[in-house]
Amino acid sequence: xxxxNWFVAILAVIVLFAVAWVLQPALAPFAxxxxxxxxxxxxxxxxxxxxxxxKSFPVYIATAIYKGxxxxxxxxxxxxxxxxxxxxxxxxxxxxSVTAAEAVASGxxxxxxxxxxxxxxxxxxxxxxxxxxxxxxxYDDQTIAIVGTTTNDxxxxxxxxxxxxxxxxxxxxxxxA
Numbered sequence: 001x002x003x004x005n006w007f008v009a010i011l012a013v014i015v016l017f018a019v020a021w022v023l024q025p026a027l028a029p030f031a032x033x034x035x036x037x038x039x040x041x042x043x044x045x046x047x048x049x050x051x052x053x054x055k056s057f058p059v060y061i062a063t064a065i066y067k068g069x070x071x072x073x074x075x076x077x078x079x080x081x082x083x084x085x086x087x088x089x090x091x092x093x094x095x096x097s098v099t100a101a102e103a104v105a106s107g108x109x110x111x112x113x114x115x116x117x118x119x120x121x122x123x124x125x126x127x128x129x130x131x132x133x134x135x136x137x138x139y140d141d142q143t144i145a146i147v148g149t150t151t152n153d154x155x156x157x158x159x160x161x162x163x164x165x166x167x168x169x170x171x172x173x174x175x176x177a
Contacts, residue, residue: 053116057091058107065098065111069141070121070156078106079113081141084150090138092172093119116173118160125149129162136170144170 057071060078065071070082073089080088095112103109124139125146138154139145147153161169 053114054095054112055092055115056110056112059098059103059109059111061103061106062100063098063103064100065094065096066141067094067097069094070138070144071111071113071141072138072154076106079111082138082154082156083140084138084145084152084154086152088152088154090154090156090172090175091115093117114172118169118171120163120167120169123166123168126165127159127162127168128165131159131168132162134159135175136168144168 057073057079058077059065060074060076060080063078063080065079065081071079071091071094072082072085073091074080074085075087079091082090092113092115095114098109098111121136121144122142123136123145124143127146131146135147135155136144136157136159137147137150138156139150144156144159155175157170157172158174159168160171160174163169
């Protein structure tokens with residue numbers, strides 16, 4: 001009786017994935033292909049894609065998130081309310097609310113977040129028409145701030161329309177200087 005040849009079995013699986021990729025890219029597990037040493041493209045391909053306007057993030061333990069608030073990811077990757085906090089990254093604007101009671105442990109509750117769009121927020125310091133086009137920073141979960149008025153400078157977007165000295169429209173999808 002012959003022994004089972006693991007090398008041949010693994011090689012057969014690799015060939016199967018390669019054939020599936022050639023015949024229908026959507027059938028192949030995209031993460032495996034770079035491990036196979038694929039070369040640069042020489043033809044079009046269907047690349048896996050997700051819409052980027054709304055994304056869900058896991059909420060930090062015992063944290064309340066209010067619909068319409070600025071939200072950010074803490075250093076462990078969980079969603080928290082916006083604040084001028086070190087080590088955090090701006091995530092977007094909460095599309096829904098989560099109560100602290102629902103988030104019984106980190107990651108047990110998820111919250112949908114707008115990643116793009118233009119939103120109307122209160123400003124911590126005096127806005128002027130001259131600030132249009134400037135980066136805005138997170139002050140708290142409902143307030144934006146201009147440069148030099150926050151400690152940690154967590155960028156949340158660009159001011160695209162002046163509303164008043166205390167209100168402005170911010171494009172949260174544009175966070176590049």
